[in-house]
Amino acid sequence: MAAEDPSVSGVSGRYATALFDLARDEKSIDAVKADLDQFSAMLADSTDLARLVRSPVFSAEAQQRALAAVLEAAGISGISAKFLKVLTANRRLFAVADVIRAFNALVARFKGEATADITVAETLSDKSLDALKTALAKVTGKDVTLNVKVDRSIIGGLVVKLGSRMVDSSLRTKLNSIKHAMKEAG
Missing domain, CATH: 3.30.429 (Macrophage Migration Inhibitory Factor)
Known part of the structure; x- marks a missing residue:
């Protein structure tokens, strides 16, 4: 599916496709999209969160602790929270904006x-x-x-x-x- 859309390629495309497939199987596409949209808005509004996401200075453990606190405070849980934690553990949190964009493209195509x-x-x-x-x-x-x-x-x-x-x-x-x-x- 990712190969059909040039906006859904590379590392971000692979993560977005995996998340989309899981959300579709769990029948929670809309909930995951809402959580990711909320996280994206938080990222746009907070320079501290943007720095946490993009800076290689923070260790994976420090990023995971901070992200867990942010997700809990925002009420983001379930598949979305687990996915963001996997991105962090794999040191790919810097690509989260591209992953969210690619996920939204997959959702749009799925919904026509x-x-x-x-x-x-x-x-x-x-x-x-x-x-x-x-x-x-x-x-x-x-x-x-x-x-x-x-x-x-x-x-x-x-x-x-x-x-x-x-x-x-x-x-x-x-x-x-x-x-x-x-x-x-x-």
Whole structure:
């Protein structure tokens, strides 16, 4: 399964695939995904946790003790906690963000979902988001989840990345194209 999706490869892909297979067999995919999403959010919010995860300075034992306390405080248990502890014991905790990303890709494929990364110049209305979601669902034939990011530097328009496809209709890109064409003409 991992070989079909380039985002699910390497060490992180192997760990994510093993976790996905176990969660599927235990009929706990949604619970594991929720736990991993919670851990991912904690990782994004805490510089101390990020340092613990990424720094090779901490011994495996120190990482395990600290991780156990974090998981207990967060209420993360079961398969998810055991999996994170295995990553730690195998000295692969530094790859946890990639593993979570790969696991989420496997879950999305399993559920027939797709995720689109959308970059816009300003916040879209709910009506515009729904229209975009509907249009992408028609193109892919799947339920599409939108990850929307606001980047004022694109000036206007939007950039849509869905799987390996990208459509850049940003005003910045169009202006750069005109600028480049004018340089070659002159």
